[in-house]
Amino acid sequence: MLDSLNWQSHPYHMIDFRPVGYVVGLLVAALGVTMFAPMAADIFADNGHWIAFFQSAVVTILCGSLIALSCSNGVTGGLSLRQTFLLTAMVWLTLPVFGALPFVFGITDASATDAFFEAMSGLTTTGATAFFGLSELPEGLRLWRGMLQWLGGVGIIVVAMVFLPELRVGGMQIFRSEGFDTSGKILPRAGQIATSISYIYVGLTIACALAYAISGLSPFDAAVHAMTTVSTGGMGNYDTSFALFGPGTQYVAVLFMILAALPFVRFVQLVSGTAEPLFQDTQIRVFLLTVTVVVLLVASWLWGQDGSLTETAFRHSLFNVVSITTGTGYASADYMTWGTFPIMIIFFVGLIGGCAGSTSCSIKVFRYQLLFASIKSQIRQIHSPSGIFKPQYDGRAVSEDVLSSVMAFFIAFILSIGIFSVALGMTGLDFVTSVSGASAALANIGPGLGQEIGPAGNYAGLNDTAKWILAIGMYVGRLEILVVLTILSLKFWRA
Amino acid sequence: MLDSLNWQSHPYHMIDFRPVGYVVGLLVAALGVTMFAPMAADIFADNGHWIAFFQSAVVTILCGSLIALSCSNGVTGGLSLRQTFLLTAMVWLTLPVFGALPFVFGITDASATDAFFEAMSGLTTTGATAFFGLSELPEGLRLWRGMLQWLGGVGIIVVAMVFLPELRVGGMQIFRSEGFDTSGKILPRAGQIATSISYIYVGLTIACALAYAISGLSPFDAAVHAMTTVSTGGMGNYDTSFALFGPGTQYVAVLFMILAALPFVRFVQLVSGTAEPLFQDTQIRVFLLTVTVVVLLVASWLWGQDGSLTETAFRHSLFNVVSITTGTGYASADYMTWGTFPIMIIFFVGLIGGCAGSTSCSIKVFRYQLLFASIKSQIRQIHSPSGIFKPQYDGRAVSEDVLSSVMAFFIAFILSIGIFSVALGMTGLDFVTSVSGASAALANIGPGLGQEIGPAGNYAGLNDTAKWILAIGMYVGRLEILVVLTILSLKFWRA
Ligand SMILES: [K+]
Numbered sequence: 001m002l003d004s005l006n007w008q009s010h011p012y013h014m015i016d017f018r019p020v021g022y023v024v025g026l027l028v029a030a031l032g033v034t035m036f037a038p039m040a041a042d043i044f045a046d047n048g049h050w051i052a053f054f055q056s057a058v059v060t061i062l063c064g065s066l067i068a069l070s071c072s073n074g075v076t077g078g079l080s081l082r083q084t085f086l087l088t089a090m091v092w093l094t095l096p097v098f099g100a101l102p103f104v105f106g107i108t109d110a111s112a113t114d115a116f117f118e119a120m121s122g123l124t125t126t127g128a129t130a131f132f133g134l135s136e137l138p139e140g141l142r143l144w145r146g147m148l149q150w151l152g153g154v155g156i157i158v159v160a161m162v163f164l165p166e167l168r169v170g171g172m173q174i175f176r177s178e179g180f181d182t183s184g185k186i187l188p189r190a191g192q193i194a195t196s197i198s199y200i201y202v203g204l205t206i207a208c209a210l211a212y213a214i215s216g217l218s219p220f221d222a223a224v225h226a227m228t229t230v231s232t233g234g235m236g237n238y239d240t241s242f243a244l245f246g247p248g249t250q251y252v253a254v255l256f257m258i259l260a261a262l263p264f265v266r267f268v269q270l271v272s273g274t275a276e277p278l279f280q281d282t283q284i285r286v287f288l289l290t291v292t293v294v295v296l297l298v299a300s301w302l303w304g305q306d307g308s309l310t311e312t313a314f315r316h317s318l319f320n321v322v323s324i325t326t327g328t329g330y331a332s333a334d335y336m337t338w339g340t341f342p343i344m345i346i347f348f349v350g351l352i353g354g355c356a357g358s359t360s361c362s363i364k365v366f367r368y369q370l371l372f373a374s375i376k377s378q379i380r381q382i383h384s385p386s387g388i389f390k391p392q393y394d395g396r397a398v399s400e401d402v403l404s405s406v407m408a409f410f411i412a413f414i415l416s417i418g419i420f421s422v423a424l425g426m427t428g429l430d431f432v433t434s435v436s437g438a439s440a441a442l443a444n445i446g447p448g449l450g451q452e453i454g455p456a457g458n459y460a461g462l463n464d465t466a467k468w469i470l471a472i473g474m475y476v477g478r479l480e481i482l483v484v485l486t487i488l489s490l491k492f493w494r495a
Numbered sequence: 496m497l498d499s500l501n502w503q504s505h506p507y508h509m510i511d512f513r514p515v516g517y518v519v520g521l522l523v524a525a526l527g528v529t530m531f532a533p534m535a536a537d538i539f540a541d542n543g544h545w546i547a548f549f550q551s552a553v554v555t556i557l558c559g560s561l562i563a564l565s566c567s568n569g570v571t572g573g574l575s576l577r578q579t580f581l582l583t584a585m586v587w588l589t590l591p592v593f594g595a596l597p598f599v600f601g602i603t604d605a606s607a608t609d610a611f612f613e614a615m616s617g618l619t620t621t622g623a624t625a626f627f628g629l630s631e632l633p634e635g636l637r638l639w640r641g642m643l644q645w646l647g648g649v650g651i652i653v654v655a656m657v658f659l660p661e662l663r664v665g666g667m668q669i670f671r672s673e674g675f676d677t678s679g680k681i682l683p684r685a686g687q688i689a690t691s692i693s694y695i696y697v698g699l700t701i702a703c704a705l706a707y708a709i710s711g712l713s714p715f716d717a718a719v720h721a722m723t724t725v726s727t728g729g730m731g732n733y734d735t736s737f738a739l740f741g742p743g744t745q746y747v748a749v750l751f752m753i754l755a756a757l758p759f760v761r762f763v764q765l766v767s768g769t770a771e772p773l774f775q776d777t778q779i780r781v782f783l784l785t786v787t788v789v790v791l792l793v794a795s796w797l798w799g800q801d802g803s804l805t806e807t808a809f810r811h812s813l814f815n816v817v818s819i820t821t822g823t824g825y826a827s828a829d830y831m832t833w834g835t836f837p838i839m840i841i842f843f844v845g846l847i848g849g850c851a852g853s854t855s856c857s858i859k860v861f862r863y864q865l866l867f868a869s870i871k872s873q874i875r876q877i878h879s880p881s882g883i884f885k886p887q888y889d890g891r892a893v894s895e896d897v898l899s900s901v902m903a904f905f906i907a908f909i910l911s912i913g914i915f916s917v918a919l920g921m922t923g924l925d926f927v928t929s930v931s932g933a934s935a936a937l938a939n940i941g942p943g944l945g946q947e948i949g950p951a952g953n954y955a956g957l958n959d960t961a962k963w964i965l966a967i968g969m970y971v972g973r974l975e976i977l978v979v980l981t982i983l984s985l986k987f988w989r990a
């Protein structure tokens with residue numbers, strides 16, 4: 001299917017939903033099959049809760065198969081541009097519905113709102129949770145939360161690497177030939193990209209789990225946290241996130257959060273024997289430099305407060321800045337108590353995000369590079385009105401098309417934060433909770449600011465309307481906003 | 496001078512500061528002369544405080560004349576592009592220094608920080624105040640606060656109408672031929688624009704003062720508040736702003752705040768007998784529509800809370816929404832007590848602002864129109880990758896140049912809010928105060944959110960560092976950010 005994205009041939013037909021439904025159905029059924037893993041975990045732990053996953057799996061596999069079967073007569077072997085859009089949008093809307101079933105059937109006995117919120121938060125790798133008493137949950141449900149994030153994470157990289165560049169959304173077209181051409185024909189086909197990336201993803205997860213286990217976590221905790229680290233998801237097995245883990249475990253998390261926020265195609269190239277792209281990627285360099293500067297800023301602040309250069313202050317600064325910049329959302333301490341400066345810094349780095357082609361969300365480093373390049377060439381233009389100044393990225397001139405796409409993305413993102421903040425305020429949340437909640441959802445970070453949804457809180461106490469607004473925010477953010485706007489536009493359906 | 500802006504002829508010389516210094520010196524001396532007005536007010540009120548203005552006037556006129564004289568040998572009759580930039584930047588940096596003298600010499604006995612903050616806040620029409628007990632101030636100082644705003648206001652319109660379009664800053668080049676050509680050769684020369692606009696400005700101020708007096712204000716209050724209304728400045732003679740005035744006065748304020756936020760060139764055309772441009776201006780229509788929708792939203796919320804459709808709720812909603820959208824910053828009630836939804840709305844409308852070519856600041860309506868047009872054409876482009884879709888403004892295609900200029904402005908504005916918020920947070924202010932203070936300064940609104948700097952508070956209690964940061968923010972915002980960035984860029988000095 002991925003090999004034959006072929007929209008030039010039939011762009012102006014009525015949309016045929018069947019190929020979209022077919023793929024969605026297969027993915028739903030596949031999600032149902034994965035539910036046997038947490039079922040096995042519950043059986044192995046002998047906690048008596050496996051039945052919830054059995055029920056969920058049966059319902060999910062049945063529904064998925066029915067959807068796929070009912071659409072199978074329309075499968076043509078290729079997807080049009082509009083079908084690709086719809087597929088992306090439908091997958092991230094349908095999977096959370098079925099991913100929510102174990103929470104409804106299981107011991108959490110969750111309301112439809114809480115269950116959908118948790119599943120959406122999981123699959124979009126946001127990591128905001130509507131539950132507390134996490135360590136009391138049966139093993140199956142804890143594993144399921146990790147699996148949702150892990151599956152969502154790999155799906156996102158595939159969408160970011162294969163779909164978005166072709167859909168020309170948010171400037172991602174700049175990576176269009178990436179991996180196809182620049183890596184020297186190593187990966188000539190999109191399907192192969194997806195496969196190679198999956199290997200890397202699995203490899204990173206295993207390495208992370210081993211490192212966690214060596215650092216002292218139980219095998220179960222190591223596995224679940226590895227899944228939510230590599231997906232920059234941030235869900236964990238404890239209400240206090242990483243606060244109760246030792247320094248070694250925290251440093252392991254930092255390492256793998258950073259790796260998970262780098263462009264995965266670089267790892268593919270590295271494994272294929274070409275290391276240069278990894279070390280020459282301007283996006284990676286800017287990302288690491290930004291993180292380093294911000295960590296030192298926050299650490300200096302904490303050192304100033306303490307009056308001494310403690311390792312603890314450095315570690316907490318490192319951990320939480322990396323966690324929020326990469327959009328993971330773990331916390332090693334309640335940074336709401338650190339003072340306004342670090343809080344503000346942590347809020348704004350959440351709007352930076354990691355690299356394109358990783359599991360991290362938010363605005364992303366390459367867009368800031370393009371925006372700054374554009375402002376720079378604007379200022380040159382103001383100096384010398386008769387000159388022509390093209391913004392550059394990675395030493396090459398950037399086309400107007402990519403630039404306006406990036407700018408449209410940035411503006412849509414900022415306006416979305418405004419709109420979602422106002423909507424949350426309407427449900428009665430205070431200013432800080434509304435604004436930081438909107439950002440944390442749209443940027444798929446997880447924790448917001450304040451006592452309620454900050455690093456020491458959770459989303460359990462919010463009203464249902466707020467939870468639905470936040471779930472929509474996570475969805476809109478994960479689909480890079482413009483995908484959603486495109487589908488909402490009337491022209492999409494009329495064309 | 497304005498008639499002969501002629502930078503094509505000598506764009507690559509070392510900057511000659513003398514023509515800039517000459518104009519700055521003349522303007523400083525002129526500001527000194529205006530200080531005789533508050534001196535007369537103090538003499539007339541017989542409050543014994545006229546000496547402060549006498550001292551200030553002498554120092555200011557002397558310094559201004561010395562600056563002008565020392566530069567007079569370099570006056571050529573024309574300004575280069577870079578000299579025009581420098582002039583704009585220097586005027587708004589120098590005048591506040593001298594405008595601050597009466598606060599230092601006067602009864603307020605203000606620190607250098609408070610005096611400069613107040614003068615910068617006045618001349619940029621921000622209206623944030625570092626003083627309380629305003630009604631206890633001598634008449635001269637109250638008048639001076641109003642005059643600073645009034646003088647700043649007319650200066651801004653001239654810069655926005657004559658300088659910025661030529662400097663191609665922030666998309667203002669879209670209004671380049673505005674008034675020159677589209678009005679049918681009515682105003683062939685820039686100097687004439689400035690003169691016509693000054694007449695309109697004076698006329699509006701007199702009309703506003705009369706209306707205030709008829710509505711029940713004392714002649715003195717009517718005059719001062721008229722000056723700060725027409726300049727969308729927002730300083731007043733009372734700590735409680737408009738809360739103690741009657742409904743009639745509040746409705747008068749609403750009318751003139753709206754008029755002051757419209758493009759002044761339309762009034763010039765109206766007075767010349769052509770009313771169509773006023774009624775056909777798309778920017779005006781979108782502005783009025785936005786205000787109407789937001790007022791009704793907030794009023795509905797208040798009505799819902801009250802359980803009845805009171806005039807009071809409508810009036811307070813109208814007054815405060817208009818006040819913040821136009822960037823005036825008066826308050827008729829403490830809207831911090833209204834709940835998060837109206838607070839959030841009021842925060843975000845402050846980032847909309849009025850029309851280009853008025854005294855209001857912020858991002859402004861036409862930029863949103865261009866941004867939305869751009870996002871719309873982006874989405875069409877995503878649908879049909881082979882098509883070419885040009886964003887339109889007022890029925891005409893907008894050039895790439897204007898669009899990237901507007902986008903660069905928007906992005907620079909948003910990033911500035913981030914940077915100034917973090918800087919304010921560093922001085923120890925809380926999150927809401929920092930973010931809303933940064934916005935209120937950069938958008939030249941005045942009041943922020945929260946108890947300290949909200950509608951019921953003032954800036955008196957902030958630390959000195961925060962006051963300096965805010966004063967810089969007002970300056971950067973008033974000069975549309977890109978002017979400041981241009982001058983800060985190394986290339987500017989090297990060219
Ligand atoms: K996350």
Ligand SMILES: [K+]
Pocket residue numbers: 620621622727728729822823824939940941
């Ligand atoms: K103002």
